[in-house]
Amino acid sequence: MNRNIEVRGDYCPQNHYCPAIWACPQGAIKQTGYSAPEIDKNKCTGCGVCINFCPYGVFKR
Numbered sequence: 001m002n003r004n005i006e007v008r009g010d011y012c013p014q015n016h017y018c019p020a021i022w023a024c025p026q027g028a029i030k031q032t033g034y035s036a037p038e039i040d041k042n043k044c045t046g047c048g049v050c051i052n053f054c055p056y057g058v059f060k061r
């Protein structure tokens with residue numbers, strides 16, 4: 001599986017707590033303040049949950 005999930009920060013309004021942090025089964029998503037989320041590539045399995053979860057389409061394979 002392609003584990004290289006891209007975070008498109010310009011798609012994120014960066015004005016809220018990222019709920020994808022709780023959706024990720026690996027705890028691989030981090031956020032500083034309300035900034036765009038980041039993915040810890042060492043934890044990410046590429047499952048794609050975040051891709052389907054974020055309504056802004058921030059996560060992309």
Ligand code: SF4
Pocket residue numbers: 005023024025026027028029039043044045046047048049050051059
């Ligand atoms: S692809 Fe899966 S494991 Fe990787 S950041 Fe998204 S939800 Fe987490």
